Amino acid sequence: MSILPLTTRIDANLGYACNNDCLFCYFKERKRTRNSISTQQAKRLFSRIKRLGIETLEITGGEVTIRDDIIELIAFAKRDLRFKKITVITNGSRFCDEEFTASASAAGVDDVLISLHGSSARLHDKLVGRGGAYDNAVEAINNVIRAGISCRTNTVVTAYNYREASNIAALIYSLGVRKVNYIYFSPLDDAANVETDLWVRYSDTASHIRAMLSLYKDKFKAISIKVFPFCLLGGYEEYITNFFQNIYDPYEWDFYNRVRIRRNMLQRDLAVAAGLLLFMDIRRILQIGFRKSCYESIVRVQSFRECVKAHVCRRCKYDYICPGIWKSYAQRFGMNELNPVLGKKIKDLDFCLRKRFSDYPIEPYA
């Protein structure tokens, strides 16, 4: 039975305006065509999220720190709405300014999630399409840590940087960060149509991720490898967070309420109903209860839309807890790399996560 609590963290997207031009951006087109939301709309969004019982707010975009009202919004979320934790997701281009970092800290930010995609300026700046971006990100990490704010990093793994997995970890570790995410390139939204070839095979990436994990798993407090098949990282399954694990990973977003916020309650409830009818086993619903079943049903519907599995997956012990691989990846590379792991079928979506989060909820996850 799934024993980890459901995550109570959610993202508030304030719009797509950004001063970077990342090769793998999900929102390339939307950046050009959509305005960011106003201060009042942002405050209404935060209030709505709070009313849903969410405790941790992740403010994201686009690049939210280029907004003139960002400090006001952080203060509103912390002081007026009393969110327990506030994260800002950023490329570091304002946190590299010590004064800005001090203002954000005074306003109530608890945690800053900074993108770092290369261990050199040449590589990082190329991937994010802006000269000076690497220096900004490194300086931002220094400032955030000096200010006593929790600092985490996101690294998107592509054909350009997968061989750098350990070098990036070495850099991040040397800067004092202890919580890192490696996110396998996801061909979603506008990233599905990027001109540059960012794809790399899971099987080519796996040896580099393994090497990084074996060197750094005991050094970092938290490492998350996102959207990667369990069968290709044998021995390191506890570090993987896939679609199905998102809802039990305290660093991930509440996809159940996220659908309600981004679409509406009716669409969420229809998705839940479809998931319960099509994918959920009645015995599991009775075991884990209705609330967790609703969450699991939502992620099963989402994975049904985006992911695909091979016939061999039916023999794999991770079959019930693995969403498979991106459909577009399978179209491009096929599914021959997948290699079922034999054994008793695991049914609890949080099974592998339990080891990683054995101290949860004691550890105050920022």
Ligand code: SF4
């Ligand atoms: S279910 Fe399929 S993709 Fe998932 S770990 Fe098993 S073989 Fe790999």
